[in-house]
Amino acid sequence: MQLDIVVGFFLLGALAQLVRSDLRLPTGLYQSCVIFLLLAIGLKGGAALSTYSAATLVPQSLAVLAFGALLPLLAFPVLHWIGKWSRLDAAATAAHYGSVSVATYAVAVALLNSHGIEYEAYFPLFVALLEVPAIVVGILLARQSAKDAGTGKLFHELTCNQGVLLLLGGIVIGAWAGERTASVMPFFGQLFHGVLALFLLEMGRVAAARLRDVKGQGAFLLSFGIFMPLMGGVAGGVLGSLLGLSAGGVFLLAVLGSSASYIAVPAAMAVALPQANASVSITLSLAITFPFNVLVAIPVYLAFIQHWS
Incomplete structure (x- = not known):
């Protein structure tokens, strides 16, 4: 089981934080990395959409939407x-685990590319689709608290936050341009691994900075932050097999099911459920689940796929 080289940058960032180094990516550079990765993933997926029929994409997309709604229903109880959490905090955190982490997906794609494993190129569409249903289910699970949410504000946050807008925008541009995306792919394609490495350097630092929050919450956070990704990963792998995806596609759907959002969902929850404890949700997804996926789950999923395919 071999880790991708970009994981080394994540570990370097975590080490820098643990030894109290002043290493930190400038805010502007970090934001640029986020924008680059979202657009690069969206463009590649959009360019591939024109080669697939609606008869293939529509049933799979509906299944993925249902999958995104199911995951928070598994996490909430x-x-x-x-965990004896309040309904409000449990619902908000469950929404994080029904949605996805684009960074985790990017690491998985980088690993597939380095191993030369093919996968369905329209997968960025699934990444975008999985952002929304978990948020809706999380609000419904919160019951009365959701009544206080401004519908207009929430809709705007769901559709216009940076992550969703850039990812969907990249997909639309790629689908519209088709083969013409080749003119920008030397930038968005060849630099992808390098930008991902810089992004993970900062993510390692941020994740290590939140470890102190885990210590104060007890063993339950650690247990849930590992158990839920494994449950979602198994469910995603099974769904990918039922949908007849390639080995790489089954792997990616398992990774999406295993990941947890720390960008799009926190932004939406801040509007819909402002009284929820956001710090514990972000600590779970960023300080426990993200490192677990990058260091353990993704290599294990890949080893299973390579063994059984």
Whole structure:
């Protein structure tokens, strides 16, 4: 089981934080990395959409939407009944685990590319689709608290936050341009691994900075932050197999099911459920689940796929 080289940058960032180094990516550079990665993923997926028929994409997209709605329903009872969390906090955190982490997806794609494993090129469409249903289910699970949410504000946050807008925008531009995307791919394609490495350098630092929050919350956070990704990963792998995806596609859907949002969902929850404890949700997704996926789950999923395919 071999880790991709970009993971080394994540570990370097975490080490820098743990030894109290002053290493930190400038805010502007970090934001530029985020924009680059979202557009690069969207463009590549959009360019591939024209080669697939609606008969293939529509059933798979509906299944992925249902999958995104199911995951928070699995997470909520664990948080609410076993963890004894309030309905509000459990619902908001469950929404994080029904949505996806674009950074985790980017690491998985980089690993597939380095191993020369093919996958369905329209997968960025699934990444975009999985952002929304978990947020809606999370709000419904919160019940009365959701009534206080401004519908207009929430809709705007769902559709116009940076992550969703750039990803969907890249998909639309790529689908419209088709083969013409080749003119920008030397930039968005060849630099992808290098920009991802810089992004993970900062993510490692941020994740390590939140480790102190984990210590104060007890063993439950650690257990849930590892158990839920594994459950979502298995469910995603099974769904990918049922949909007849390639080995790489099954792997990517398992990774999406295993990941947890720390960008799009926190922004939406801040509007819809402002009283929820955002710090514990972000600590879970960023300080526990993200490192677990990058260092353990993704290499394990790939090893399974390579063994059984």
